[in-house]
Amino acid sequence: MHLCSTVIEPIKALATSQDQHPSFTSAVVTMGSPDRGQEGSSLHLSCAGFNEPPLTVLERDTWELGDTKPPRHLSAAPERALPGLYLSCFDMLVTEDAAPRPEPRKDPEQCPVIDSQGLGLSLGLDGQMEERSLEQVQSLVVGEVLKDIETACKLLNITPDPIEWNAGNVQKWMLWTEHLYRLPQVGKAFQDLNGKDLCAMSEEDFRQRSMQCGDVLYAHLDIWKSAAWMKERCSPGDSKFTGGEELWSEADSFCSGQPIHLWQFLRELLLKPHSYGRCIRWLNKEKGIFKIEDSAHVARLWGIRKNRPAMNYDKLSRSIRQYYKKGIIRKPDVSQRLVYQFVHPV
DNA sequence: CATCAGGAGTCTT
DNA sequence: AAGACTCCTGATG
Numbered sequence: 001m002h003l004c005s006t007v008i009e010p011i012k013a014l015a016t017s018q019d020q021h022p023s024f025t026s027a028v029v030t031m032g033s034p035d036r037g038q039e040g041s042s043l044h045l046s047c048a049g050f051n052e053p054p055l056t057v058l059e060r061d062t063w064e065l066g067d068t069k070p071p072r073h074l075s076a077a078p079e080r081a082l083p084g085l086y087l088s089c090f091d092m093l094v095t096e097d098a099a100p101r102p103e104p105r106k107d108p109e110q111c112p113v114i115d116s117q118g119l120g121l122s123l124g125l126d127g128q129m130e131e132r133s134l135e136q137v138q139s140l141v142v143g144e145v146l147k148d149i150e151t152a153c154k155l156l157n158i159t160p161d162p163i164e165w166n167a168g169n170v171q172k173w174m175l176w177t178e179h180l181y182r183l184p185q186v187g188k189a190f191q192d193l194n195g196k197d198l199c200a201m202s203e204e205d206f207r208q209r210s211m212q213c214g215d216v217l218y219a220h221l222d223i224w225k226s227a228a229w230m231k232e233r234c235s236p237g238d239s240k241f242t243g244g245e246e247l248w249s250e251a252d253s254f255c256s257g258q259p260i261h262l263w264q265f266l267r268e269l270l271l272k273p274h275s276y277g278r279c280i281r282w283l284n285k286e287k288g289i290f291k292i293e294d295s296a297h298v299a300r301l302w303g304i305r306k307n308r309p310a311m312n313y314d315k316l317s318r319s320i321r322q323y324y325k326k327g328i329i330r331k332p333d334v335s336q337r338l339v340y341q342f343v344h345p346v
Numbered sequence: 347c348a349t350c351a352g353g354a355g356t357c358t359t
Numbered sequence: 360a361a362g363a364c365t366c367c368t369g370a371t372g
Contacts, residue, residue: 259359262363295349308364313349319363321351337349337372 142230149227151272152176155265155305161228162221165195168307175304177220178213179297180275186210186217199225262319263328263342265302266290276301288345292338 153160156176158169165173174187189209190198198221206214260268269276270290279294279301292298295313303311320340323329332341 259362306363311364315364315366317350318352318365322363324351331350335350 145223146227146231148272148275149224151268151275154260155268155301157260157305160224160231162195162224163199163228165198167192167194170195170198172304172307173224174217176301177217179301179304181213181216181220183213183216186213260305262302262316263323265305266298267342267346269298269301283339286345287332288342289332290340290342291336292340295338 149160152158152173156169156172158165158172162170162173170190170193171187174190175185177183178185178187186209193201201218203215203218206218208214210217266280269280270282270285273281277293279297280290280292283289283291292313295316299311299313299316302316303309320329324331327343329340330343332339
């Protein structure tokens with residue numbers, strides 16, 4: 001499988017340009033996290049394609065380090081919901097190069113574009129190397145997206161594909177997304193919608209239900225839809241996206257399995273510092289010592305997971321203390337507030 | 347005041 | 360029955 005070679009230019013543009021181009025669909029790669037930029041090690045990618053050329057442009061987005069919301073303009077997505085069009089750059093990533101090799105692009109002013117008509121660059125040796133490294137970057141990006149979604153699935157006990165969600169799952173996802181991006185609570189506006197309804201909604205529908213963050217929710221859902229679509233499209237055994245398949249199957253088994261334990265939940269949060277590092281983080285990962293930075297937030301997330309709206313840190317900490325006897329969690333030797341230690345660190 | 351420790355009854359799976 | 364939830368009293372910083 002080859003990447004469409006014209007993806008290279010957009011990535012270059014990503015590194016150098018902050019300008020937006022009027023004729024983009026939206027494909028966004030950002031470093032860091034919507035919630036916590038400091039970790040900065042993971043890539044967040046989201047795209048939404050129009051089905052008219054130019055099909056996709058990667059652009060640098062304003063969703064920068066430290067920002068708390070995904071890019072607004074992500075929402076520039078198609079009104080008609082064709083699964084294959086949700087994420088045209090994913091499309092490019094997973095599609096065999098069926099189209100004829102494109103001509104070199106002559107116009108330097110032209111915005112970098114993944115041309116839907118199959119136009120692009122023919123590459124020399126350098127280009128091939130670039131292509132390879134770009135492929136690695138994209139693989140990494142997609143892998144990170146899949147991992148993030150996998151984690152959320154585990155934590156929420158929902159399936160990765162939004163279309164399968166019932167109304168309860170939708171509410172959970174909404175609550176979770178609100179907390180992740182620190183959005184105002186608007187879940188009520190989406191009550192009684194199942195996943196199918198949600199997926200059928202346009203950005204405008206989202207905006208109508210929530211002026212404040214409908215577009216953000218729409219964009220976030222778009223990522224999930226795209227990932228689900230990609231998962232479906234990836235043939236089993238395709239190891240292109242590092243661990244992607246395993247991650248998914250892992251997530252599936254987790255979702256359909258036993259209820260998650262609190263200690264597992266905490267560990268999952270700790271494994272995603274770029275998403276949850278603001279509320280819980282390792283003090284000493286080797287020794288399994290962690291600190292709950294935002295007790296209310298962690299309790300709220302746990303409450304969402306367990307469908308316990310009344311959950312608070314008082315109750316959560318009581319549950320943690322039950323682990324003392326069982327030898328799962330203890331207080332570290334030097335006891336500190338909000339600091340605990342896994343007895344058997346990974 | 348928030349956190350911590352632990353008893354005890356209830357609920358959920 | 361296990362694990363978690365809930366409510367509680369009392370201690371600590």
